Amino acid sequence: MECPYCGYELKCTDYYGKRQIAEHYWSYPQSWIEKEGDIFKCDNEGCDMYQESFYTDSRGELYERYPC
């Protein structure tokens, strides 16, 4: 994935998703994150978006900022 501002390769730092809870395991609640996309950061010091976050959605589209 490339930074749309400088073309530098974005660094994948994390992923995000929705928390799922298996409610029938009531005695031992189990939860997991259903992954929706990856979180990236631009590592190019000369870039306007240096250390700013980007993320992809489940279709691989790139957006600015951190996913809510």
Ligand SMILES: [Zn+2]
């Ligand atoms: Zn950049």
